[in-house]
Amino acid sequence: MLRNTLSLRWACALILAGLVGCATSPRAPVEVNILAINDFHGYLQPNTFRYADPAAPDGVRSIKAGGIATLGGMLDELRQQDPQLLFVSAGDLIGGSPPISALWADEPTLEAFKAMGLRFSALGNHELDAGKEELLRQIHGGCDSVRKDKACTFRADFSGTGFPYLAANVIDTQTGQPLLPPYRIEEAHGVKVAFVGAVLQDVASVVRPSGLAGLRVTDEAEAINALIPELEKQGVNAIVAVVHQGGATPEPFDKPDCEHLQGDIVDIAQRLSPRVDALISAHTHQAYLCRVGRLLITQGNSYGHLLTHLTLTVTPGEHRVTSVTASNLVADPNRYKPSPQLAALQAEIESRSRDILQRPIARIQGNLLGRKLNRAGESLAGNVIADAQLAATRSMGAQVAFMNLGGIRGDLFLEPGQDRLTYSQVASVQPFNNSLVLLTLTGSQLQALLNEQWSQTGDFNPLQVSSTFSYRWDGRRPVNDRVVPGSLRIEGKPVEANRSYTVVVNNFLAEGGDRFSILTKAQTHRDTGISDIEALINHLMALDKAGTPAGGATAERIVRVDKTL
Template identity: 55%
Template sequence: MERAMSRSSIRPLILLFVALVPAGGCSQVPRPQPVEVNLLAVNDFHGHIQPTRFSHRNATGEQLSLKAGGIGALSGLLAEMRARDPELLFVGGGDLIGGSPPLSAMWADEPSLRALDLLDMRLSVVGNHELDQGREELLRQVRGGCRSPRPDRACRFESVHPGIGFTYIAANLVDRRSGEQLFPAYRIERVRGARIAFVGAVLEDVDTQLSRQSMQGLRTLDEAQAINAQVPTLLAQGVDTIVAVVHQGGATPEAYDQPDCRQLSGPIVEIVRRLDPRIKVVLSGHTHQGYLCRVGEVLVTQAGSYGRLATHLTLRIDPHRHRLLEAEARNLLVDPSRYAPSAEIGALQQAVERRSQAVLGRPLARLAVREVPQAYDDAGESPMGNLIADAQLAATAHLGAQVALTNPGGIRAGLVLEPGQAEVSYGQVASTQPFNNSLTIVTLRGAQLRELLEQQWQQDGFRPLQPSASFSYSWDPGRPGGRHIVADSLRIDGRPVRDGDLYRITVNSFMAGGGDKLSVLAEATERLDTGLNDLEALIDYLQARDRAGSPAGHSLAAGRIRRLEDGRPEE
């Protein structure tokens, strides 16, 4: 029998064993290696199933114009990107629906939601236009069903609306009574072992973008504070990086595809500066701009509007240290000539177009020109704005209206006659004003009218109201805020506007309630809801002018707004 080993002889063997065995056990667990996560983001899609005109300057400064966007090209782009990375995440920056052209709006935007589901969208922040029809309609669109304030549109494309498969998020949209969030504050996605949290926020002053009825029972919180409040919970869940998705934006003079631009301005900048420093990427929206900017160390992107651009982000993440190492972004042009639609999306688009054609293709009236542009000149005047304001005054003059003013946000497109087209169609006209507003006549003193014009200058820039032919004025860009309008320049039917006199002004119902921060209109003590629809007023005007042998519309703005140059007096 062998003699037992002494303690002194055992000790060297133990040390040898410890030296040979890796720390942590019998087999070393490898650390997770950094991974790349790809995202594709769109914002302000607004139900644009078909491509629309997109103008931009190329690297040499040449102005280019082409049709871009649409669900077909978007599906082709996604298919190409997913062939390279099957785990790519498709996300939205809000306003995916609402303010839509009639091809989507006439079906309560259900075909657009169906398309986004087929494209495997994972999440989107709530935008202001998602709430155009109020909370109950949005909840129906999300959850499914047919009980709708729009029974003439809901469940007409398909007999049952099944709801959507992606998640709407908004940390700062809460029930006014309970204080609870209407939608989840965030969604966490797992890709290649990395956990990415997306936290959403709609613009805090969303109530200025909607009617009082649409915001009934809801309120919003500060965007940055609401997002920051989610950070401790997310870190406790072990997320590796946090992406803020904010339906608020800015603008920059730099090109839509300029990497790391540094001239971003607007409300989104202040929001980003107040975010938790652990948030390094912000997807923005609302302002319909394309940019790839840096605000300090934070990458802030936006993909224009209507699906004509899409932002491709690549996040390099270290799951071991729960850290974002690097973030890069590109804005891609969604070009239908390059990206062919998938079979499923192509079939959906054809079905929508076929079923809509009988209504939307109906010819209405001739125009005086081949194109009435939506674009604004240096003074802030638009040919399409002129046309709409003239139509609204024509509809309400018999009720005593002297002037009509319409807001630029209510004008969604211009009018263009395609080659061989003699008359503009119902679908084209309906695309210009999709909000179904009624016309309201308010009474303002001359001083209030001038104050209203001063409210065109807001935090996010100059938002020029479009006047009817009966009204004109001048403004001076060299003057300080609150004094831009040249006081004695206001004219109604060629006569000076006097501060103490009363004037009857036609506006749409959204403006009449103080929408777009036009508080002067909400304070008007005399108002008449005419019950007249803004779109019907435009159609009636176009047809009446055509019947009279003088079709409406101009290629250039009419010069009703005059901008003084360099502060020089008027001639």
């Protein structure tokens, strides 16, 4: 009788254990889709995107990509597939912007991202260009701005971003607390995803001191790791770091799981807690889908060219992410139907900015600053543009500027009876809205760079140089050694082979455009976010104001010593 009773009890216990086990069994994993953008910089319109393509002439394909209408259309299409998609930014939505956004204090850009349903943006360095108070005004709204000539001119009642900025490592020195929320928890498909934001710790190297007044910036990885216990207590199922710092790789922008990522973001990734499931990066304007160890690190180029699509496979009820995959999607206006709402906003911004295009800029000497080269390889237009780029970055340490001839698309000229160049005329000479990049090169690299101006067939593609630089070349020497050794001068002083020098070029050249591969081997690479057209306009205006309008004879910065024509 006892045996039967015990057997019955064991049977009941087993049945109950089975029932309990069924009640607590894990739920099936779900997929969370994240769409990320970085370094938009107010590029409201489609603009040139160049990328390596072996099938294209010269191995580089160039298309117009981006624009808020196209980005909105991409979001519409992807949200049809997953209405719970999370759209996020890794910083520098604004700042270093083309005039169509900058003249309105970037408020149309923020309005556009509000309309796109952006959940948040990590803080970028350019959000701090005008300082802490201006950043807070742009977030919360209002018109009390240090940029009184621009703020609230697009909308008289500017209401702010409509989304938060995140920065775990930016401390307000007055309060000792984070200036902005350090993280945000989003819910999708029944799981909680924590996003932790951070800006590069060395933000002082790319922001004016006034922009950082009252702020202290701490280590990115340490700030993120310190928050993980707090996030775990809130029952998050995944953690994504969104850091405005990056790296670079020679691998294609759309190659999954690339392996050769280098740069500051790698060190950050290696020091992050293993509880971080993915890392969205920014700042270097590169595009990659790389892994450092088990951690996937992404970046989506810049200026709205790409959107990065991440998919996390997450287990409900616990912090467990079993896979993270990503792809970089080209924002091709020919591929995606534009968003009607964003297309209307883009058209309004363009219409209201049109008068700017006819704005008078500056006088010049004579009626023409042309592209025509002298026998050494100099042009009036090239000299002015190189000088403008140096002037824009000299305070950041630039010593010499180089400009590619192919980037000068026309002459600076005055029509009969015209007194000053208009914005439209200046912009037509540099239509690409490239950003200026600071590179560190040795003297021997400068020599090698200049020798890259000649192809193996002897074709000459001369770089235009700033007034601080000069050299001599000889057409009788071999095509890979035509620059006369020892002839390079910066500020009149001989260039030393082993000494490092800071040069400024546009981002097209910095990426090895026009076959100037030496520039891709620079010791350091820093995108200033300053547009080339902005630099040129400011330089022309400054010269005119000083009573010395741009132009005049070439200054023989480049000297050809042979007499061969």
